[in-house]
Amino acid sequence: MFGLVAVITIVDTLELFRRVSTRAENPVLQYAITMALLKLPTMAEKVIPFAALLGAMHAFWRLNRNHEYVVARAAGVSIWQFLVPPIGIAIFIGLFNIAIFNPFSSAMLLKYEIMEAKYIRGQSSLSALANRGIWFRQATNDGNYILHARNISQRKMRLDHVTVFLMKGGDRFVGRIDSHTATLEEGFWRIDNAVVSAPGHAPKQYKQRRIKTDLTRDNINDSFAPPETISFWALPGFIKVLENTGFSGVRHRLHLHTHMALPLMLAAVVILAATFSFRPIRKGGTVIIMVSGIGAGFLLYFLSDVVYALGLSSKIPILMSAWSPAIVTLFLGIAALLHLEDG
Numbered sequence: 001m002f003g004l005v006a007v008i009t010i011v012d013t014l015e016l017f018r019r020v021s022t023r024a025e026n027p028v029l030q031y032a033i034t035m036a037l038l039k040l041p042t043m044a045e046k047v048i049p050f051a052a053l054l055g056a057m058h059a060f061w062r063l064n065r066n067h068e069y070v071v072a073r074a075a076g077v078s079i080w081q082f083l084v085p086p087i088g089i090a091i092f093i094g095l096f097n098i099a100i101f102n103p104f105s106s107a108m109l110l111k112y113e114i115m116e117a118k119y120i121r122g123q124s125s126l127s128a129l130a131n132r133g134i135w136f137r138q139a140t141n142d143g144n145y146i147l148h149a150r151n152i153s154q155r156k157m158r159l160d161h162v163t164v165f166l167m168k169g170g171d172r173f174v175g176r177i178d179s180h181t182a183t184l185e186e187g188f189w190r191i192d193n194a195v196v197s198a199p200g201h202a203p204k205q206y207k208q209r210r211i212k213t214d215l216t217r218d219n220i221n222d223s224f225a226p227p228e229t230i231s232f233w234a235l236p237g238f239i240k241v242l243e244n245t246g247f248s249g250v251r252h253r254l255h256l257h258t259h260m261a262l263p264l265m266l267a268a269v270v271i272l273a274a275t276f277s278f279r280p281i282r283k284g285g286t287v288i289i290m291v292s293g294i295g296a297g298f299l300l301y302f303l304s305d306v307v308y309a310l311g312l313s314s315k316i317p318i319l320m321s322a323w324s325p326a327i328v329t330l331f332l333g334i335a336a337l338l339h340l341e342d343g
Contacts, residue, residue, distance in 0.1 A: 094263030257322030271333030
């Protein structure tokens with residue numbers, strides 16, 4: 001896994017260096033390396049199944065080459081008993097990733113997303129969901145404003161029960177706007193029947209107020225925190241809030257179930273690795289079998305991405321999209337081992 005992550009990180013660093021260098025005012029090398037290191041834990045999560053397949057194939061091949069598997073079989077140990085420890089280790093690695101490593105990697109990726117938005121995409125607007133509605137933050141020429149709404153109509157891009165906090169210099173409160181509705185137009189929020197309050201002044205009511213924004217109808221949904229930046233433990237609550245505010249939680253539910261299926265997937269790839277590694281040495285063709293196993297790993301990775309995309313587009317149910325790659329791999333591995341052991 002460390003070898004795979006090292007190669008990916010080197011390539012990713014070069015790509016980030018190219019992207020950051022397009023903005024001449026940035027210290028290019030520093031930001032590229034920092035962003036690559038922040039993204040590294042997420043890259044490690046993605047390669048865990050493939051690394052488990054390669055590691056298991058290498059371990060089993062060494063055992064087979066030294067005839068230790070033959071000795072175990074002669075002692076009356078079946079292949080299923082032989083695989084109990086590595087399968088247990090694989091499941092433990094999957095649970096460790098879900099419970100401990102994922103919260104760390106999601107926090108690092110969130111910092112990466114913030115740096116990417118600022119230093120590569122040049123975006124100054126951020127949006128987030130909380131337990132009681134939706135929040136937007138927008139930088140302005142002399143400060144920023146924070147917009148809160150209790151709900152949002154995704155089709156009309158209209159906010160309900162809107163409160164806007166106006167800030168100067170980053171943290172100095174200078175006013176507040178209250179309204180029942182606000183609608184996203186091209187380049188601004190249109191706030192109807194707005195009540196404007198300011199320290200030391202009586203509230204004033206306006207038929208309409210406009211405040212500038214970088215958000216558009218096309219990118220407002222994508223500006224929410226992607227599921228990869230949210231801890232596994234925080235995802236269920238976030239999904240509930242997301243759906244309560246009118247947005248689809250398909251992407252986040254799919255991400256949650258994909259993580260839950262990881263221990264089963266790792267156990268499945270260990271069984272799959274055994275089918276490619278326990279071929280008797282005397283029959284030859286070991287190199288071809290090992291290369292076939294690596295090819296099967298790439299094919300599994302590709303098909304998993306295809307099924308994930310189908311689930312993301314709601315072409316197939318979320319549970320099928322998240323769990324079917326692990327279940328199918330497990331059944332194929334078991335069937336192949338049954339043929340190898342008893343066929």
